[in-house]
Amino acid sequence: MLDFIKKNIALIWAKKHIAKTKDFKTNAVKNQEELLLSLVKTAEKTLFGREHQFEGIKTIDDFRNNVPIADYEDLKPYIEKVKKGQSKILWPDLPEYFAKTSGTTSGAKYIPISKEAMPYQIGGAQSALFHYIAKKNNADFVGGKMIFLQGSPELQEINGIKNGRLSGIVAHHIPNYLQKNRLPSWETNCIEDWETKIDKIVEETEKENMTLISGIPPWLIMYFEKLIDRHGKKITEIFPNLQLIITGGVNYEPYRDKMNELLGKPVDIVQTFPASEGFFAFQDDYTKEGLLLLTNHGIFYEFVPLEEFGKANAKRLTLKDVELNKDYALILTTNSGLWAYSIGDVVRFIDKNPHRILVSGRTKHxxxxxxxxxxxxxxxxxxxxxxxxxxxxxxxxxxxxxxxxxxxxxxxxxxxxxxxxxxxxxxxxxxxxxxxxxxxxxxxxxxxxxxxxxxxxxxxxxxxxxxxxxxxxxxxxxxxxxxxxxxxxxxxxxxxxxxx
CATH class of the missing domain: 3.30.300 (GMP Synthetase; Chain A, domain 3)
Structure with missing residues (x-):
């Protein structure tokens, strides 16, 4: 009876959520322009804002003229000041977290996540689930167990600012209504050695009623292969009620055939596009390719034609200027204090009503x-x-x-x-x-x-x-x-x- 109530509540929430998203889907261009000017106004008194004359920015063109495209090395001197506990550097307040990522040229990168940005990280994942439920008209998975793959949730501190892997940070913000059904255990998630960790995850989950599993495809394949080695059965035989797989991080398509073989029969797949810098997009219709770009999540997007990326006078386009089926380097300005930041991803639009993208590569790959x-x-x-x-x-x-x-x-x-x-x-x-x-x-x-x-x-x-x-x-x-x-x-x- 309790599961029946939870499923119906989830369906009601999902339909209400979809109704609320109509505005950003239809007014993305206008909302993006307003968002940029709001971000600039908020950061006007910061060190970065003063150095780049934010008080004189009234249009997108003003912003482009004042704020050049930057990578982590360009922003690193500002981030180092923030790490020392200095406020009003990139954003008025100190960040709530630093998401720590590995870098090739910069060593470890510390990506700020403000208190304003953190809800959007969680909200992006919730929205992906609600869109799936509404499209499927089914929320059976809420009655079973769910895996949300993550790095260790144990966090360190730098001058009072907590830091760790993004997935470990997110673990502290998973809604209460999902906590009881969530696996693996906290202790297992804290294991750093990956092979030891995945063995423990197999032990904790192999006899459970798994209905939702999330992770990047290589991890899912490792996990599924270990389960199959132990049981001699396909995944949908081990987990007959498995309904949904949520994946992200890399393009799913090259892994699809392998995943289908391991699963044994079709399971719904929802692809997402999260990163330490923000939750950018998700597959709002699991039956079609393309990820819905989240234009109302505190991030202003610019797009540089890939063939011009890295050139001194490269065009910086907004949503109203982009063309379909063309590759663009993705540039972000965020409510955590990243300004015209090159994240390194390449996207192409396959739809503009609403704006849907494919992640087509990396600028350095x-x-x-x-x-x-x-x-x-x-x-x-x-x-x-x-x-x-x-x-x-x-x-x-x-x-x-x-x-x-x-x-x-x-x-x-x-x-x-x-x-x-x-x-x-x-x-x-x-x-x-x-x-x-x-x-x-x-x-x-x-x-x-x-x-x-x-x-x-x-x-x-x-x-x-x-x-x-x-x-x-x-x-x-x-x-x-x-x-x-x-x-x-x-x-x-x-x-x-x-x-x-």
Missing amino acids: FTSAFGEHVIAFEVEEALKVTVEKFPAQITEFHLAPQVNPAQGLPYHEWFIEFEKEPESFEAFKSELDLQLRKRNTYYDDLISGSILQPLVITKLKKNAFQDYAKSEGKLGGQNKIPRLANDRKIALYLEKLNLQ
């Missing part, structure tokens, strides 16, 4: 040793089509250039861990090369002009990518291995691993 600038979306789409044409299953892959081969022309080298190899490996390779040529004209020109030879595939041993992640101390959590590189750092490790 591409292959362009020969000027081709191949991005993640292109390689993932090429691989998806090829896998469908030649029944195969892929666990993970990495693409790197081979500029100085022992013999012959240079080439793109794909390191692929196959779960199931195609019957005709050569035909698979030729089709993959053809599909990439269709999606990137520069790559096609290099092949047809005999600058490059067609791609080469190196097959990897099972668990190769897990072993690489472990070697880098990045196994589990929200860590992701770059799928594209412009050098051979990862490639050299994978080559060495394959020889062992």
Whole structure:
């Protein structure tokens, strides 16, 4: 009876929530302009605001003229002052938290999360659930157990400001109505070693009525494989009431076939786009591709055409200027005090009514040793089509250039861990090369002009990518291995691993 009441309450809440979201979906352009000026006004007296003449900013053009695009290194001197406990630097108040993330050039990054921003981190996830419930007209999952994957919820302090992984911070704000059904235990979530942690999660969940599981695809695959090894059954046999998987962090499509095999039968998937800097988007219709951009969550968005990103006079577009099916570097101004901040993600719009996006890559993750600038979306789409044409299953892959081969022309080298190899490996390779040529004209020109030879595939041993992640101390959590590189750092490790 209690479960019946909870399900009906969830349905009522979901429908009310959807009704409230109509305004931001239809008035996104106007709301975004108003939001920017409100953020500027709020931070007018901060150190950053004074240095960038916020008092004179009356329009978006004024903002662009006064505030250049910045990365973490640009904002680091301000963040260091905040870490020392100084207020009115980037935002009027000290942040409520620092989300600590790993950086490649900056070491650890400390991303401020203000008291104004924290509710939107939780609200984004709640909104994703409510949209799913309303679309499905079903909230059965609320009666079962749920996993919300997270890093350790144990937090440290820097001059009174708590810091830790974003997922660990969020754990302190999960609504009470979800707490009783939530797994794993607090003690298990505090385990730092990922392999030990996932073994404990399996023990705690394998006999439970799991109805919702969330995590990034590589983690889900590890978790599911351990369950299947223990029980000799597909996941939907172990968890017959599993209704929903919520995922984010990376594009789900390259993992879909592998996930479907492990699951055994269809389970609804909702994709999300969260980050330490904000909760940006989620799949508001689980039956269609595309993530609804959250334009009312304290974040003002700008979009730089990818081909111009990094140039001195790159265009900075707002929602009213963007075009469909074009790649843009995502630039953020947030209610935590990040100003024209380049997050490093690349998005493309597939709809403008409302605004829906795909995450198409990273500004720093591409292959362009020969000027081709191949991005993640292109390689993932090429691989998806090829896998469908030649029944195969892929666990993970990495693409790197081979500029100085022992013999012959240079080439793109794909390191692929196959779960199931195609019957005709050569035909698979030729089709993959053809599909990439269709999606990137520069790559096609290099092949047809005999600058490059067609791609080469190196097959990897099972668990190769897990072993690489472990070697880098990045196994589990929200860590992701770059799928594209412009050098051979990862490639050299994978080559060495394959020889062992």
